[in-house]
Amino acid sequence: MxxxxxxxxxxxxxxxxxxxxxxxxxxxxxxxxxxxxxxxxxxxxxxxxxxxxxxxxxxxxxxxxxxxxxxxxxxxxxxxxxxxxxxxxxxxxxxxxxxxxxxxxxxxxxxxxxxxxxxxxxxxxxxxxxxxxxxxxxxxxxxxxxxxxxxxxxxxxxGPQWRLLIIGANQLGAVLAAMAQALDFHVMICDPREEMRAEWHVEGADWLVGMPDDVVLEIAPDPHTAIVAVTHDPKLDDMALLEALKSQAFYIGALGSTKNQEKRKQRLRSFDLSEQEVQRLHGPVGLRIGSRTPAEIAVSILAELIQTRAQVQQVGLSQASTRRVAA
Structure with missing residues (x-):
C-alpha cells in the first residue's frame, strides 16, 4: 500500500x-x-x-x-x-x-x-x-x-512512508494489519507457520517469507519503522525482538502480560543487548485502555504507535528548528 x-x-x-x-x-x-x-x-x-x-x-x-x-x-x-x-x-x-x-x-x-x-x-x-x-x-x-x-x-x-512489521498472522495480527493501513502505515506480515499463511486474508499487507529474525534484518528497519510481535510464542517473538531492539526502528512492542514481559526482558539480557536497548521494548504493548478483544487490543497498540510517532515528529521538528536558528 x-x-x-x-x-x-x-x-x-x-x-x-x-x-x-x-x-x-x-x-x-x-x-x-x-x-x-x-x-x-x-x-x-x-x-x-x-x-x-x-x-x-x-x-x-x-x-x-x-x-x-x-x-x-x-x-x-x-x-x-x-x-x-x-x-x-x-x-x-x-x-x-x-x-x-x-x-x-x-x-x-x-x-x-x-x-x-x-x-x-x-x-x-x-x-x-x-x-x-x-x-x-x-x-x-x-x-x-x-x-x-x-x-x-x-x-x-x-518520503519515506511509515512502516509496520507485524510478527504473527493470528486474529490480532489481522485486525492490526487492517487498521494500520488506514493510518498510512505500509504493513508487512511475517509468520513462518504454514497453517497461518493459508488462512491469511487481509488485503494490502505484504507477506514476507522467512523466520522473523531474518525478516527483521532483511527490511533494515529505519526511524520510520515500527515492529510489533503478537505470536505469543517466544521461539518466534524473541529472536525477532533481539534484532529489532538493535535497529533504528522508532517503536518495538510485544504482546504479553507484565509478568511475561519481565521474563522476556531477562531472556533478552542474556544476549548481546545493552540495558538501554532492552528498555526500548514496549511491553505489555499498547496504551492501557482496558482492552481485551483483538480489535480493542489493536486500537490500544495503534494508539501508542500514533503517540510515539507524534513524539518522534515533534523531536524532529524541534531539532530542525534549532539547526536552522544556529545556521
Whole structure:
C-alpha cells in the first residue's frame, strides 16, 4: 500500500497528463488547534476537483471555489488562513487556529516525478521552490522532515512512508494489519507457520517469507519503522525482538502480560543487548485502555504507535528548528 502523499501526487500527475491545470498546497506552519500538521498536502484541479487535505474541509472548499473561478495564484504564493477569530470561524478552524499554506501552480506532470520516486524508493527528498521565480531544486534530504520558509525559498520533504512489521498472522495480527493501513502505515506480515499463511486474508499487507529474525534484518528497519510481535510464542517473538531492539526502528512492542514481559526482558539480557536497548521494548504493548478483544487490543497498540510517532515528529521538528536558528 502506497502512502497518502503518493496517492495525492500520483492523482495530480494523472490530471496534468490529461491536460488539466492544478495547484499543490502544503501546510507550512500551524498555530493553535489547526487540524493538520505541517507537511500535509492538497492538490486542487482547475475545475475544483481535489485530493488530499490541509484542514478539516472548509479551506479545501474555499480553494476549490477559487479554482473554479480561476482565482488561484499564477505564481508560488504564501496563503494565511485564520489570522483572526472571525476568519477562523468562517473557515471552521477550531479554537482560533491558524494555518500558513504554500500554494504552487503545477503545469507539467514531470514536476511530480522526483517526489513520487522518493516515496516509492523510501528515500528522503528535500524539495526547494523559489517563491518569486518558481525555480525548483531537489537534493537528498536531511532528517529535518518539516517544511519551512528560508528567505525567498520554501523547503519541503517527501518520503519515506511509515512502516509496520507485524510478527504473527493470528486474529490480532489481522485486525492490526487492517487498521494500520488506514493510518498510512505500509504493513508487512511475517509468520513462518504454514497453517497461518493459508488462512491469511487481509488485503494490502505484504507477506514476507522467512523466520522473523531474518525478516527483521532483511527490511533494515529505519526511524520510520515500527515492529510489533503478537505470536505469543517466544521461539518466534524473541529472536525477532533481539534484532529489532538493535535497529533504528522508532517503536518495538510485544504482546504479553507484565509478568511475561519481565521474563522476556531477562531472556533478552542474556544476549548481546545493552540495558538501554532492552528498555526500548514496549511491553505489555499498547496504551492501557482496558482492552481485551483483538480489535480493542489493536486500537490500544495503534494508539501508542500514533503517540510515539507524534513524539518522534515533534523531536524532529524541534531539532530542525534549532539547526536552522544556529545556521
Amino acid at each position: 502506497q502512502s497518502s502523499d503518493w496517492e495525492v501526487l500520483q492523482r495530480a500527475r494523472d490530471w496534468l497528463q490529461q491536460g488539466h491545470r492544478a495547484h499543490l498546497f502544503t501546510v507550512i506552519q500551524t498555530w493553535g488547534s489547526a487540524p493538520r500538521l505541517p507537511g500535509a498536502i492538497l492538490v486542487v484541479r482547475d475545475d475544483g476537483h481535489l485530493v488530499g487535505s490541509v484542514s478539516g474541509g472548509c479551506i479545501e472548499d474555499d480553494l476549490a471555489d477559487q479554482a473554479k473561478h480561476d482565482q488561484l495564484p499564477r505564481q508560488p504564493a504564501i496563503l494565511d488562513y485564520g489570522i483572526n477569530q472571525a476568519e477562523a470561524q468562517r473557515f471552521g478552524i477550531p479554537c482560533g487556529g491558524q494555518l500558513k499554506i504554500f500554494a504552487e501552480p503545477l503545469t507539467d506532470a514531470a514536476q511530480l516525478t522526483p517526489m513520487l520516486e522518493s516515496l516509492s524508493q523510501r528515500r528522503l527528498l528535500k524539495r526547494s521552490v523559489h517563491v518569486s521565480t518558481g525555480e525548483v531544486r531537489h537534493q537528498a534530504g536531511s532528517p529535518e522532515g518539516m517544511p519551512y520558509l528560508d528567505g525567498d525559498w520554501f523547503h519541503s520533504y517527501f
